[in-house]
Amino acid sequence: MSEDNMTNQSDRPTELYDPNVHGAGARGGRRKTEVLEPKGPRIIAMLVGVEGAPGVAGHIFRLSTVAGTSIGRDYENDIVLDEPAVSGQHAKVKLDEVEKGRLQFFIQDLASENGTVVNGQKIIKHYLTENDRITLGRATLVFKIIDDTPGA
Numbered sequence: 001m002s003e004d005n006m007t008n009q010s011d012r013p014t015e016l017y018d019p020n021v022h023g024a025g026a027r028g029g030r031r032k033t034e035v036l037e038p039k040g041p042r043i044i045a046m047l048v049g050v051e052g053a054p055g056v057a058g059h060i061f062r063l064s065t066v067a068g069t070s071i072g073r074d075y076e077n078d079i080v081l082d083e084p085a086v087s088g089q090h091a092k093v094k095l096d097e098v099e100k101g102r103l104q105f106f107i108q109d110l111a112s113e114n115g116t117v118v119n120g121q122k123i124i125k126h127y128l129t130e131n132d133r134i135t136l137g138r139a140t141l142v143f144k145i146i147d148d149t150p151g152a
Contacts, residue, residue, distance in 0.1 A: 042147070043065055043095070043103065043145065043146070043147045044062070044145070044146040045062075045063040045065070045095075045105055045143070045144065045145040045146070046060050046061060046062050046063060046143075046144050046145075047060075047061045047063065047079065047093070047134065047141040047142065047143060047144075048060050048061075048141060048142045048144055049061070049139065049140070049141055050133075050140045050141065050142055051138075051139070051140045052081075052083065052135075052137065052138040052139030052140050053081045053082055053083035053086070053137065053138055053139040054082050054083075055082065056081065056139045056140075056141070061078075061079045061141070063093050063095075063105065064078065064095075065095050066095075068092050068093060068094035068095075069092065069093045069094075070089065070091075070092050071086075071090050071091045071092065071093065071136060072086060072087055072088050072089045072090040072091070072110075072112075073086045073087060073088050073090070074088040074089060077089070077090075081136060081137065081139045083136070083137040083138055083139050084137070085114045085136075085137030085138060086112070086114070086136050086137040086139065087110070087112035087113050087114070089110050089112075090109070090110060090112040090116065090136055091107055091108060091109050091110055091112065091116045091134075091136060092107070092108050092110060093105055093106070093107045093108075093128070094106060094108070096127075098127065103147075104127050104128070105127070105128045105143070105145070106125055106126060106127045106128060107123070107125070107126050107128060107134060108124065108125045108126075109123060109124050109125070112136075114136075114137060116134065116135075116136055117134070117135040117136075118132055118133065118134050118135075119132055119133055120133075128143045128145075129143070130143065130144065130145055131143065131144070
């Protein structure tokens with residue numbers, strides 16, 4: 001390897017790690033581990049595929065707690081269901097504050113042609129609870145939630 005190839009492309013020397021500058025010695029002793037608490041809800045929610053469209057059975061789809069989760073046949077959706085009876089933009093699952101400090105997911109049909117069914121009932125908007133069965137076309141998904149929010 002030539003000497004030219006060993007130098008930094010910008011001709012500046014490489015900065016090496018120095019514990020007195022970068023590490024524990026920089027603050028006069030050992031660093032303490034800081035535990036960061038997550039901001040926002042500590043909720044993990046998912047839809048578990050049980051039957052229907054190709055690739056659905058056994059698949060776990062994690063739901064967003066921030067932006068919502070779109071479901072449909074089009075590839076720009078967060079959950080894509082390759083099923084002719086599912087509309088391009090079929091439904092959306094979002095997290096909502098139903099009471100001060102109490103959060104709950106809901107699913108909303110986006111004016112789909114064949115509708116969204118929850119527990120055998122055609123819905124426009126439905127607040128989800130554990131084990132709700134959501135049917136879109138031939139695909140059936142079950143809602144699951146783990147809520148670690150204090151007071152939940």
